[in-house]
Amino acid sequence: xxxxxxxxxxxxxxxxxxxxxxxxxxxxxxxxxxxxxxxxxxxxxxxxxxxxxxxxxxxxxxxxxxxxxxxxxxxxxxxxxxxxxxxxxxxxxxxxxxxxxxxxxxxxxxxxxxxx
Numbered sequence: 001x002x003x004x005x006x007x008x009x010x011x012x013x014x015x016x017x018x019x020x021x022x023x024x025x026x027x028x029x030x031x032x033x034x035x036x037x038x039x040x041x042x043x044x045x046x047x048x049x050x051x052x053x054x055x056x057x058x059x060x061x062x063x064x065x066x067x068x069x070x071x072x073x074x075x076x077x078x079x080x081x082x083x084x085x086x087x088x089x090x091x092x093x094x095x096x097x098x099x100x101x102x103x104x105x106x107x108x109x110x111x112x113x114x115x116x
Contacts, residue, residue, distance in 0.1 A: 021047070021107070022105070027095060027110060040080055053074075057095060060108070
């Protein structure tokens with residue numbers, strides 16, 4: 001009990017798991033990265049290091065937290081999101097993917113635009 005470790009021949013060897021590393025590929029930055037309010041789009045990411053069992057997805061604008069997208073969703077690398085019609089038109093939106101036990105290890109998408 002206690003910290004994880006490997007027991008061999010009566011001795012204990014402690015080890016630490018590497019933190020999860022996330023890379024978000026969609027939405028991506030660029031001229032084609034405009035998502036319409038009310039439309040459904042795929043958020044896509046990959047995970048290296050410690051493979052998290054689940055992730056949380058949050059929406060940011062201009063680098064500041066704006067809204068919650070999904071919590072404790074399976075770490076499948078894909079999440080279908082319907083853009084809320086209540087969001088304001090504009091640019092500089094991004095999506096952040098992270099695993100709650102490691103909140104300082106996240107991946108941010110490229111900046112994208114939301115329009116009507």
